[in-house]
Structure formats: structure tokens, C-alpha cells
Amino acid sequence: MNDGWNICKDGQQQGPCKLNLRFTSNPAMLCLPGVTGKEKLNVPAEDSIIDQRPREKCGVFAVYNYQGPGNAATIAYLGLLALQHRGQESAGMAYITSQGLQVAKGMGLVSNIFSRDDLFKISATTILGHVRYSTTGSSSTINAQPLLARSFDRKGIALAHNGNLTNTAHLHNKQLHEGQIFHSTSDTEIILSNIFRYRHLGLLSSVKKAMDIIEGAYAVVLMDEKCMIAFRDPGGFRPLVVGKIDKSYIFASETAALQTVGAVFDREVEPGEIVMVNSKGLHAEIYKQAERKSLCIFEYVYFSRPDSEIDGKSVHLVRRRVGSLLGSRINANLDMVIPSPDSGVSAAIGLAESLKLPLEWAVHRNPYLGRTFIAPSQIEREMAVRLKFNPIKAVIKGKKVAIVDDSLVRGTTARVLASLLQSSGAAEVHLCIASPPYKHPCYYGIDIPAAKELAALHEDPRQLAASIGVNSITFAEPEDLYRAVGEEEGNYCTACFSGNYLV
């Protein structure tokens, strides 16, 4: 470890891994994520840890002591694939070897990073996995997770985080003055370092120490050589569930990942709760309670898979209900409802039902491309939309259509879809958005563009419709969302719609 920035395996410098995996088991006090000695830490100013811009949108999947058929790494791989929509820039897995904890991670999709052979080389029964998305600039292996902290006795902690801390700058500066060295630009390292420094108290106590000082959104899973712990911020911004497969426990960001691996839903990790599994079984305690819950309502609107359930509510059915409520807000004579594939499907079903109109699959989606919201630059995003969608002219020609999407962020998808529908002969195009106008940035773990990029920020609906190139635009109202989830506003974060920031 001459410069401390070499890819290594089992504590030995070995040069770049032929499998293109990033092995990190450096016995330093804090993890040195897999960065080669030749790679520079080239972090743009906009990615500064001080500016506190939201960076991460992630998924966590972990399996503890898997004893079923196949191997645990394959279960984790499938779980991460099921959560790929939550992060497409990097992925990783932490697991125990005879040499202690080790992390394999890299940039790209889960399937690009881990081969079948790689998975079968991992014999561990406990695996902690993560997929990550970051904003431009912070996309780097150095921030890929899980992060790993190890001491000279090879004992360590690996940690994966979904969310975004809101007091990162304060804690970062404080710990720098105390002599802390940071190796990533991620707020996740702040959580890890605060747990690691108190590990002599026991893992449960050190997690509590960290929860005493970190603020914001965090759904975290960590492991050491003996146990796995999951914990969630007191408001519960990000979802985190517990599942069971045979006698093994699974932690996952979404229930869809549990179903993918054949596990059954057991319980939510409640807001402010710490759930620990070890050889004695499961221990859970509410450690911190907030005055009110603050689950991100955008998880229902956009981020979670429609086949997931959050707080016992089907994401698909919530979206369908919003679409149905949208029906009473539209002021146009329509011939058909068209979903924006695939993000508008659930709401379009509800809208078509409520208006008693045909639901037409009139825009084909190329399934081999990622979501436009998480492509890195505006030009790439526009090209991606055109690559992604192709309208079916025979269905659209001469018709007055409602095109339905779950949200309007930059408006890129809506603009291109509107122009594609018009060039296919649509008589009128009315845009229906199954969420309120998105007007404020998110500081709790979702990459929402800077205010100047938000399509609905400054314009009234008529101007906005003109600038997008549609005949009209109709948004759902906040109360439609509350009615659709069947709960009060007070249980959700709605800051990106309302500007009402809870933390």
C-alpha cells in the first residue's frame, strides 16, 4: 500500500483486477474504495461535499446467513438487479472472507460488474449489496458502495446507504478538525466513520451514537463479521423492508426485490428503528422518534417499482388512483388515453377508466435503454428519449389524445413525446401529469435538477403547455396524492411540491 490508492485483494497490492472488480480490503482505519494508483481523485467543484446538493438515489439489498439452494451472492445479485432502477451508475457487494470483510464494486450496471463466475467465487452466506446513482461529477468508483472501514486486526464494517444527510458539511468540517481523513466525497462515509469510531462500544451502541448526530434521510444497512444491522431516520424518508427466505433474513429498499428472490415480506424497518440480526435472531427497537413521519411521497409517484408495496400500499394502485382523480381535472374532449411508457402506465389506466376512454398502447418503448431521468447530460437525455420512444401512427392519426406521465421534471420526455405524437398526425395532444408541479429541489436523496432546470417552476399551465408544445397540461393536485395513498399530508414529505422542508 505505498500510496494507499491501489486496488488490492486480501490486503496485498495486486494491480487491476482482471475481472474488472474493485476489491477493497485495505487494512487502513477507513475504507479506501477501489481506485487504482493511476486514477486521480478528480472531483469537480460542484461535487464539493460542502455544497450539500443532493447526490444519491440508491438501492440496498442484503442477505444474512443464507442457507437455501444456490449461493448468497447470486441471491444478492438478483436482488440488486431488481433494484437497478434505483441506481445505474455503480454497484457493489460486501462479504466476509477468511481474510475479513471484502468489497467488490465497480461502475456501471450490476450485470456489467458481476459475472456468473464472479458470483460463484463468493462463498460467503452474508452479503451486503448496493446500487447507486449520483449527479454528474460525483459519479466515481470512490463513491461506489458498500463502503468499508477496517482496522489493523482486519475487523471491519461495511455499510450501504440510501438517502442524503442534511448536515454533511457541518459534520465533515468538524471531523476534519478532529483529524479525520476522508476518502470519498459521499455523506455515507460520515455515517460509516461515526459508527466505526465507536465500535468498541458494540455495533448497536455505535449505530445509536451515529444516529444521535446525523440528520436528514438515511436508510442504512451495515454488517460486520458477526451481525447485520438496518436502521432508518426518524422520519423514514426512504423505504426499507425486512424479508425472510427460509430461515434467512433479507433487507431491501423495495418489496419487489424480495419477491424477485423468492423471499416473503416480513416487516418494514420503521422510521427511527434499528433492526439487528445475528446468530440469536432478530432484535428491533425504536431508537429515535420524529414528531411526524416524512416518507417521500415521490416514492409512490415515480421512484419505486409499481409492483412494490410501501407501508402496505401497492405503488401501482396508488398511481392508478391518482390517474383516476386526474380525470375530473381535465378539460378536453379526448379520443384515447396513451401512457408514457412505462412510467405513465398505472396512472393512464386510472385515467382511462375514469373517463371511460380506450387505453391505447400507441407509443412503443425500446426496452433496452435506461430511464431518461437518470442519464447524465441534457443532450444525452434528449437523444435517449428519441431512441427510446416510437409512436404507432396508425393508432394516433387524427385522434385527440391524452398522454399520461407520472411527473414532469425537466420536461425533456414530454417535449419529445409531444412532437413525436404531432408528427404522427395527432389532432390534439393533452399532457396529463399524475403529480403536482415539481418546483423545489430535494435534499433527501433524490437527484432533482437545479431550480432553473425545473420545467414547471416559473410558468403557468398555459405558458408551460405552449413551451412543451401541447394543447393543454393538467397536473394532479397534492390532495389527489393524499387521497390516493389514503392518508394525511402529515405522514409524508412533499417538499418538492410544497417547499415545506421537514429537516
Ligand code: SF4
Ligand atoms: S423533497 Fe420530494 S423527492 Fe425529496 S424526499 Fe421530499 S417528497 Fe421525496
